[in-house]
Amino acid sequence: MKWMPLLPEAYFFLAAFVFFVLALVPPSGPRRHHLLALFLTAGGLIISLGAMGEDGLFFSQVYRLDLFSQLFKFMLAAGVFLIVCLCDDLQGIPKDRHPEFYFLLILGTLAMMILVSAVELLTLYVALELTSYCLYLLVPLRRGYGIHQEAGIKYFLIGISTSAIMLFGLALLYGAAQTTYLAGLLKVLPHMMGSPMVFIGLLFTLSGFFFKLAFFPFHLWAPNVYQGAANQVTAFIATSTKVAAIAILLRLVALSGSGSRPLVPILVILAIASMTLGNLVALVQQDLKRLLGYSAIAHAGYVFIGILTMSEKGYAGAIFYAMAYLAMNFLCFLVVVKRAGDGQNLKITQLAGLHQRSPLLAMALLLGFFSLGGLPPTIGFTGKFLIFLAAMEKGYFYLVLIAMINVVVSLYYYALVVKAAYFLEPEKNLPPIPLSWPTRLLIVVMVIINVGGGLFPAFFYGLAQAAARLVV
Amino acid sequence: MNITYTGFPFLTAILLSCLIGLLLILFMPAERKGLIRWVSAVFSGIALLLSVYLFLAYDRSQGGFQFAEKVLWMRSLGIHYFNGADGFNLPLLLLTSIVHFTGVLTMWELETRVKEFFALYFLLVLGVFGFFMSLDLFFIFVWYDVSLFPMYPLILIWGTTRKEYGAMKLFLYLLAGSALVLPAILYLFVKSGMNTFDLISLMRSGTFTPFQQKLAFVFFYLGFGILAGVWPLHTWSPTGHVAAPTSVSMLHAGVLMKIGAFGILRLAIFLCPLGWQYWADGMAILAVIGIVYGALVGLTQTDLKYVVAYSSVSHMGIVGLGLSTITVSGLNGAVFQMFAHGIMTALLFSSVGYFHDRTETKLITELGGMSRTMPKASAYFILGALAGMGVPGFANFWAEFTIFVSSLKTFPGLGILAISSLVISALFMLRVIQKTFYGRPNERFSHLPDISFGLGLPRMILVGVLLLFGLFPSLMVDLIQASVTPFMENLPK
Numbered sequence: 001m002k003w004m005p006l007l008p009e010a011y012f013f014l015a016a017f018v019f020f021v022l023a024l025v026p027p028s029g030p031r032r033h034h035l036l037a038l039f040l041t042a043g044g045l046i047i048s049l050g051a052m053g054e055d056g057l058f059f060s061q062v063y064r065l066d067l068f069s070q071l072f073k074f075m076l077a078a079g080v081f082l083i084v085c086l087c088d089d090l091q092g093i094p095k096d097r098h099p100e101f102y103f104l105l106i107l108g109t110l111a112m113m114i115l116v117s118a119v120e121l122l123t124l125y126v127a128l129e130l131t132s133y134c135l136y137l138l139v140p141l142r143r144g145y146g147i148h149q150e151a152g153i154k155y156f157l158i159g160i161s162t163s164a165i166m167l168f169g170l171a172l173l174y175g176a177a178q179t180t181y182l183a184g185l186l187k188v189l190p191h192m193m194g195s196p197m198v199f200i201g202l203l204f205t206l207s208g209f210f211f212k213l214a215f216f217p218f219h220l221w222a223p224n225v226y227q228g229a230a231n232q233v234t235a236f237i238a239t240s241t242k243v244a245a246i247a248i249l250l251r252l253v254a255l256s257g258s259g260s261r262p263l264v265p266i267l268v269i270l271a272i273a274s275m276t277l278g279n280l281v282a283l284v285q286q287d288l289k290r291l292l293g294y295s296a297i298a299h300a301g302y303v304f305i306g307i308l309t310m311s312e313k314g315y316a317g318a319i320f321y322a323m324a325y326l327a328m329n330f331l332c333f334l335v336v337v338k339r340a341g342d343g344q345n346l347k348i349t350q351l352a353g354l355h356q357r358s359p360l361l362a363m364a365l366l367l368g369f370f371s372l373g374g375l376p377p378t379i380g381f382t383g384k385f386l387i388f389l390a391a392m393e394k395g396y397f398y399l400v401l402i403a404m405i406n407v408v409v410s411l412y413y414y415a416l417v418v419k420a421a422y423f424l425e426p427e428k429n430l431p432p433i434p435l436s437w438p439t440r441l442l443i444v445v446m447v448i449i450n451v452g453g454g455l456f457p458a459f460f461y462g463l464a465q466a467a468a469r470l471v472v
Numbered sequence: 473m474n475i476t477y478t479g480f481p482f483l484t485a486i487l488l489s490c491l492i493g494l495l496l497i498l499f500m501p502a503e504r505k506g507l508i509r510w511v512s513a514v515f516s517g518i519a520l521l522l523s524v525y526l527f528l529a530y531d532r533s534q535g536g537f538q539f540a541e542k543v544l545w546m547r548s549l550g551i552h553y554f555n556g557a558d559g560f561n562l563p564l565l566l567l568t569s570i571v572h573f574t575g576v577l578t579m580w581e582l583e584t585r586v587k588e589f590f591a592l593y594f595l596l597v598l599g600v601f602g603f604f605m606s607l608d609l610f611f612i613f614v615w616y617d618v619s620l621f622p623m624y625p626l627i628l629i630w631g632t633t634r635k636e637y638g639a640m641k642l643f644l645y646l647l648a649g650s651a652l653v654l655p656a657i658l659y660l661f662v663k664s665g666m667n668t669f670d671l672i673s674l675m676r677s678g679t680f681t682p683f684q685q686k687l688a689f690v691f692f693y694l695g696f697g698i699l700a701g702v703w704p705l706h707t708w709s710p711t712g713h714v715a716a717p718t719s720v721s722m723l724h725a726g727v728l729m730k731i732g733a734f735g736i737l738r739l740a741i742f743l744c745p746l747g748w749q750y751w752a753d754g755m756a757i758l759a760v761i762g763i764v765y766g767a768l769v770g771l772t773q774t775d776l777k778y779v780v781a782y783s784s785v786s787h788m789g790i791v792g793l794g795l796s797t798i799t800v801s802g803l804n805g806a807v808f809q810m811f812a813h814g815i816m817t818a819l820l821f822s823s824v825g826y827f828h829d830r831t832e833t834k835l836i837t838e839l840g841g842m843s844r845t846m847p848k849a850s851a852y853f854i855l856g857a858l859a860g861m862g863v864p865g866f867a868n869f870w871a872e873f874t875i876f877v878s879s880l881k882t883f884p885g886l887g888i889l890a891i892s893s894l895v896i897s898a899l900f901m902l903r904v905i906q907k908t909f910y911g912r913p914n915e916r917f918s919h920l921p922d923i924s925f926g927l928g929l930p931r932m933i934l935v936g937v938l939l940l941f942g943l944f945p946s947l948m949v950d951l952i953q954a955s956v957t958p959f960m961e962n963l964p965k
Contacts, residue, residue, distance in 0.1 A: 376614040392658040404651035
């Protein structure tokens with residue numbers, strides 16, 4: 001067996017191991033840990049890019065490398081690298097816990113990489129559990145804010161409950177199809193979707209990933225966890241885990257073939273509920289991270305429109321949206337982390353005067369939030385456009401209309417955030433926010449990606465289309 | 473449809489004049505206010521010169537789309553960067569460039585956050601130009617949204633009365649409009665089965681079934697109708713007009729509302745002519761209600777800006793009436809009215825803005841005898857009001873005359889009702905003129921200076937344009953006719 005194609009996984013395993021060892025030895029200083037993590041994740045990003053063209057089946061055909069999985073792996077590597085970029089001043093996580101923090105971050109990324117390559121139910125389950133346990137530990141790592149425990153417990157309890165439901169679903173699928181391989185299931189399931197056992201099995205299996213995506217009705221953890229976790233951890237949960245969840249939901253929904261009668265209406269209802277609930281509750285939020293949590297619930301609804309179309313165009317749209325979501329959500333969290341230099345949670349009103357304190361951060365916030373809101377010419381607009389187009393091709397006119405109304409509702413609270421940054425005057429004069437040159441460069445690059453990806457989407461969309469063909 | 477491509481991309485040059493101006497302003501130090509103003513004036517001037525050139529260079533005997541530019545943008549979805557000029561959009565490109573240039577001059581004395589103001593102003597105009605010239609549905613939608621969102625900060629920062637409320641209301645209303653337009657665009661794209669967003673290809677007869685056209689037309693009409701101020705979707709408009717700063721009100725009422733009307737024309741009517749014919753009666757009824765309602769409510773207003781704002785609702789109703797007649801003269805008048813109303817309302821808002829800047833009030837009861845204190849500034853408003861009343865000699869006369877004549881043929885009852893509203897319209901304008909400019913002077917304002925030549929210049933230009941096209945209407949009518957006639961001849965019966 002050739003091992004070279006598995007280099008990204010092996011690399012991230014070794015990187016995690018480095019921090020595992022560092023966690024066992026006396027602390028050597030947060031700065032060194034950060035630089036090391038930065039160096040290692042940058043290396044991981046390059047290796048993942050290099051491995052983009054790899055394909056093949058491994059480990060008794062339970063593990064598949066193809067453009068689909070490699071593209072998502074690259075996104076995951078980019079996600080963890082970007083999050084580590086935000087960790088130069090890791091407030092909220094005790095200094096002696098930094099090696100554990102990076103260990104869990106990188107191990108979680110590795111687990112998600114396994115998840116997107118797994119083509120067998122038990123491997124999927126194990127990878128999902130490994131991802132979850134990293135996150136269960138990352139959330140309560142935060143200290144001194146009084147909300148991390150509630151967030152950690154809520155995340156853990158809802159997580160293991162969904163995990164149990166998912167396991168039951170996997171058992172039902174196995175019982176019906178007598179195989180745990182996705183390739184085998186794909187041959188059998190489309191013809192058996194009328195069977196309650198298969199239908200419930202697939203729905204229960206999906207629920208494990210609904211949880212990760214914060215998709216209705218498994219969204220309850222999101223606002224609390226977003227609020228309770230350290231800013232960087234929230235950023236990780238809000239970006240990387242969503243990317244992985246989208247990947248695996250694509251693979252699983254594709255199992256039902258080109259659309260089954262009982263499944264699609266349920267997914268449509270859930271998507272509408274997710275969008276509407278997320279947006280309506282976000283309207284009244286004061287805490288910025290909670291607002292982003294509810295916004296994530298709404299975005300889960302949007303992205304699911306692409307998935308539930310069960311067409312190549314819809315899947316391509318969803319993959320493009322995953323890239324867009326990573327870029328735009330990261331930009332928003334970058335502002336959150338840099339504005340809340342002390343690691344505190346931010347109220348929306350605390351953004352007052354941001355445009356005076358740091359015009360660059362204010363511009364990043366404007367672009368990030370308007371990108372989430374889907375205003376052109378940002379990448380968020382193009383992502384929504386592609387998804388809605390795919391839905392329209394499947395005849396979901398009303399679904400697109402409801403989604404567009406939701407987009408307008410969401411623009412209200414995104415506009416309130418932008419208004420706070422640009423038009424609210426702070427109660428007292430606050431000093432300028434110092435930004436290092438690497439941070440400035442990072443902001444400029446992310447701004448270019450957010451606008452460039454929206455204006456010139458052809459390359460990324462072509463990539464997404466090529467990846468989508470592999471799961472249809 | 474006849475399309476002539478050009479060697480030099482004039483239309484892109486117009487967009488670039490805005491984009492380069494915007495980028496230059498962005499990279500200038502905020503404290504160099506004078507330089508920012510001059511850069512704004514120069515680049516808006518370039519756009520104006522280019523528009524005037526296109527207006528004059530358009531071959532009226534040939535018609536069709538001229539100065540076209542087409543570049544493939546995204547092959548897999550059939551999206552093109554596709555621009556072209558015809559008799560429908562050239563008047564509006566000219567309108568935009570005139571209002572843009574005069575708007576910059578009007579705001580010459582602005583001192584608050586000058587850099588941000590002009591940057592957002594250029595971004596807004598960039599979107600408007602793009603919307604008017606684009607012939608690809610994807611880009612039309614993108615430009616549409618680009619033109620909408622700068623309005624929010626422009627009103628929020630530099631606005632006046634209830635600016636927060638006005639800005640948010642306008643922002644959400646207009647985006648709600650776009651929420652209706654996008655599904656309709658995607659619907660037609662999918663139903664055509666042609667995998668293209670190219671408007672010209674899609675408007676071929678027989679592409680869409682009657683049902684598809686009727687359905688899409690409703691969404692386009694409602695979506696763009698919000699922006700066009702169609703009754704009862706107009707409620708954002710007076711609030712937004714009043715809250716906006718002077719030049720933004722000028723652009724807002726002068727140009728932005730035309731995006732709505734032009735959107736109905738370019739997308740709804742071009743792509744769904746059968747839907748147009750089916751819904752024309754409903755359109756006419758809503759238009760006439762808007763005309764009468766705007767005039768009646770304008771009669772009761774005490775705030776000068778509200779008077780002008782409601783007159784806009786009424787005058788945009790006249791555009792709607794023209795569009796609903798399904799006649800050559802109706803369409804001709806509608807496009808002419810879009811242009812004439814844009815210039816006229818820009819003149820009125822710029823004049824109101826001047827009085828407001830000096831007196832810090834817009835209340836008719838507080839103003840009085842202004843023609844004695846500020847005779848030149850008052851003259852500009854009075855000339856604008858006369859144009860608004862449809863007095864011969866101004867461009868508005870020809871536009872309204874053409875629409876009313878065609879409406880009398882198609883909808884006699886509604887036409888008479890609409891014409892009778894002219895009396896109310898004249899009444900509220902004369903009331904304003906009498907109370908504000910000739911009533912008892914307010915001693916508080918007796919020391920105020922009259923408008924300077926520099927600030928009077930943009931108003932002079934606007935008056936000059938109204939008179940030019942009022943005295944020589946064929947300059948405009950021939951251009952519009954060159955596109956209207958072939959379009960109407962090709963309509964499915």
